[in-house]
Amino acid sequence: GAFFDTAKMLKPDYFGLIIVLVTKMDRFKPDSNFPCRSAMEAHIVEVFLKEYDVKHCVFSDSNCSGAYLFHKIYDKASMMPQVQIQYAEEEFLQYFDLKAWKGKAQFDLRSP
Numbered sequence: 001g002a003f004f005d006t007a008k009m010l011k012p013d014y015f016g017l018i019i020v021l022v023t024k025m026d027r028f029k030p031d032s033n034f035p036c037r038s039a040m041e042a043h044i045v046e047v048f049l050k051e052y053d054v055k056h057c058v059f060s061d062s063n064c065s066g067a068y069l070f071h072k073i074y075d076k077a078s079m080m081p082q083v084q085i086q087y088a089e090e091e092f093l094q095y096f097d098l099k100a101w102k103g104k105a106q107f108d109l110r111s112p
Contacts, residue, residue, distance in 0.1 A: 007052060009095050014085055019056040019076045020048055021069070026061035056080075 007018060022044055025037060034040040041059050048054040056076040060069055087095060 004052075007054075008097075010085070011087070011091065011095060012053070014083075015053045016055055017080055017083070017085075018052070018054045019058060019073055020054055021073070022057055022059045024061065025059045026063065 003020070007015065010018070022041075025041070028034075028037050028040050030036060034043060041057070044059075045057050048057060056079075058069065058072045058076060060072075
């Protein structure tokens with residue numbers, strides 16, 4: 001899905017640095033599988049951990065302010081190791097799904 005289309009740009013080694021922001025939790029409706037919102041949130045965390053090794057999720061709804069979300073994301077990010085993400089040239093082409101890197105000339109709009 002859309003998550004993987006974005007996440008696949010990262011090497012799997014870096015998946016632990018992803019913070020997933022799950023929105024629209026106010027649309028959650030309890031049912032027999034998930035009797036409360038916290039049960040649904042726990043399930044979402046479990047799926048991202050199992051499928052992608054993503055350990056950090058932040059949940060929001062229409063009542064969440066921008067400041068609230070900023071602090072929640074900041075709290076998660078501050079627990080992560082500080083690393084510099086690096087790619088070898090071949091890895092860059094692979095993970096960003098590029099056929100070939102032609103450098104600056106590729107973006108020169110004046111070229112014929």
